[in-house]
Amino acid sequence: MSLATVSDLSASRTAQQTGLRVVPDGSEARGFALYVGIDEEKARAAGIDLPALVDALRTLTAELVPDAETYAAVALAPAGLGGRDVDIVRRALADRAPAGTPAATVAKRRRTGLTLDLGRKKLRIDGETAPLTYREFELLQFLVLREGRTVSRVEIIDALWTDGEHEVPNERTIDVHVRRLRAKLGEYGEVVRTVRGGGYRFDRHADVVIRYGEGPSPDRF
Incomplete structure (x- = not known):
């Protein structure tokens, strides 16, 4: 293998690792x-x-x-x-x-958005069903139904851990649940925003569709 080939392979790997595109033949990089x-x-x-x-x-x-x-x-x-x-x-x-x-x-790269169907308890991200746990979906739903309002960690605990079958978490545990939810939301994780000193807030944007379905509100709290 020639030195030139080794260099080309190294440059290709570096580009892949950094997310930068390899410069096509006949052009030159002038900056970034x-x-x-x-x-x-x-x-x-x-x-x-x-x-x-x-x-x-x-x-x-x-x-x-x-x-x-x-x-x-x-x-x-x-x-x-x-x-x-x-x-x-x-x-x-x-x-x-x-x-x-x-x-x-x-x-x-094309994104089709985030679609939350509260009636069917389903979340689709860019056309694919998101693997949310029951608790993660309930947390997202709780925030969505209070869109634009900051919800404290205590309020989340009081609403979502009332069945008496599970140990009541502390406020730091709520942060863990939110981090896991955001991870599954992927590029749309910022719809769940942290409000310093306040808690969390759901902020909808152009790529988000909420389907409430028919019948009574899915918010059972």
Whole structure:
């Protein structure tokens, strides 16, 4: 195996690991765009603000590559809009699939959204049924039926652990349940938002459909 072949294989593996596309023949890389999904509240919680974070990234780039040029743009969205921060950034900055991207690749990335059928107790994510446990579905349903309102951990415990058959969890356990739920929601995990000092809130966005069904409310609490 030639050195050139080894180098090509290494570059391909690196591209796959980082999520970057291999540069096609006849073209050259002139830079890259790194979308950072973080709102002002999350930045403050981490002890920094967005301008300082941008300056830090620019400083790091200048240290690594003194001749590099940088350009920063802040993505703005309506207050309270749900969805993953990084997806909001990409949409706001008009990120699109590059010209020449194979149709199969574009189709693979296409998202059909999150559909929650409360009447049938089913959740579909991008057309596939999500494997939620009974408790995870009840937690999601509880938040959905209080859309836009912050629900405390104590309120969740009082509502979902009333059967007397299971040990009543503490507030930290609720955080574990929420993390597992978000993991199963995948790219739509941000519909369940953490409200610092308050609890959790369900925020619907354009990719989310709620079907309530017929008859009485599924909220039995």
